[in-house]
Every structure is written in C-alpha cells, then in structure tokens.
Amino acid sequence: xxxxxxxxxxxxxxxxxxxxxxxxxxxxxxxxxxxxxxxxxxxxxxxxxxxxxxxxxxxxxxxxxxxxxxxxxxxxxxxxxxxxxxxxxxxxxxxxxxxxxxxxxxxxxxxxxxxxxxxxxxxxxxxxxxxxxxxxxxxxxxx
Numbered sequence: 594x595x596x597x598x599x600x601x602x603x604x605x606x607x608x609x610x611x612x613x614x615x616x617x618x619x620x621x622x623x624x625x626x627x628x629x630x631x632x633x634x635x636x637x638x639x640x641x642x643x644x645x646x647x648x649x650x651x652x653x654x655x656x657x658x659x660x661x662x663x664x665x666x667x668x669x670x671x672x673x674x675x676x677x678x679x680x681x682x683x684x685x686x687x688x689x690x691x692x693x694x695x696x697x698x699x700x701x702x703x704x705x706x707x708x709x710x711x712x713x714x715x716x717x718x719x720x721x722x723x724x725x726x727x728x729x730x731x732x733x734x735x736x
Contacts, residue, residue, distance in 0.1 A: 601680045607693050619669035620677065624696040627659045628652070632697060653723055660727040667724050674721035678714060687713040 629635070636654040637643050644651040660667040682690075691713075710716045 601682065603686055603689055603693075606677070606680060606682055606686065606690055618673060619663075619666040620673035621694060622663075622666065623659055623670045624691070625694045627655050628696045630697040652720075653727075656720070656723045656727055660724065660731055664728055664731060667728050671721045671724040671728070674717050674724075678717055678721075684713040687717065 627635075632655050633644055633651070636651075636658065639658050640654055642654055644654060656667075659670075677687075710719060
C-alpha cells in the first residue's frame with residue numbers, strides 16, 4: 594500500500610516559513626530580508642560588485658552575502674527548501690509564496706533568462722544547491 598503525500602495549502606506553506614507565527618525562519622529570512630527590492634544595491638555595497646538583477650547568476654551574490662553572515666542559517670535554509678519542495682506544491686503555489694513573502698527575487702524563469710531554470714521548482718533547487726555549495730566552500734576555506 595502506498596502512502597499518499599498530503600499537499601499543504603498555501604496558507605500552511607506560508608506558515609512553515611514563520612517559526613513562531615511572526616518571525617521568519619531561515620528560508621523566510623533569506624527570501625524576505627536578503628532578496629529584498631534593493632538586493633542589487635546591497636550586493637554592490639557589501640561585495641563591491643555592480644550587477645543588474647536580470648543578469649544570469651547575479652542572484653548567487655546574494656547567497657554569498659547570506660552564507661558569509663549566516664552559515665548555520667544558510668545550511669538550515671537549504672534543508673527548509675528540501676521540505677518545501679517535498680511538500681507537493683505546484684509552481685503556481687511557489688510563485689504565490691514568493692509574492693506573499695514580498696521577496697523581490699528568486700531564481701525563477703520570469704527573472705532569469707537562463708534555460709537551466711524552466712520552473713520555479715528548479716529555481717528553488719538551484720538556490721538550495723548554491724547555498725550548500727557556498728557553505729561547503731566556506732568551511733573548506735576555513736580549514
């Protein structure tokens with residue numbers, strides 16, 4: 594007998610990004626605070642890199658800042674993306690989530706002219722993988 598996966602409602606999905614109902618968890622913090630409407634300015638101020646938001650790969654600079662400032666939260670955010678993607682949500686639901694968080698950017702097809710990301714789901718996978726890669730790189734550089 595196969596167990597059916599229960600798909601969360603949009604509201605349940607949003608609630609998972611808030612640890613106590615008001616403060617954001619690691620992924621909610623990354624999406625809401627770091628991918629804000631001024632993230633390209635923040636990258637320039639923090640890293641000295643002048644970018645345009647629509648440049649493929651530019652979002653990775655935001656991940657660099659997040660990992661550098663919050664290595665343990667970055668690891669947790671990657672795990673939370675796994676939970677999010679395992680929730681059974683459709684791309685439309687993930688897009689809704691992005692809007693509800695008032696985040697300005699995640700790697701998704703409407704914002705990156707990159708054939709690597711055909712769906713929002715794939716964009717979240719890329720974000721998770723980049724978080725893990727940069728955490729690993731940071732840890733290896735500190736050895």
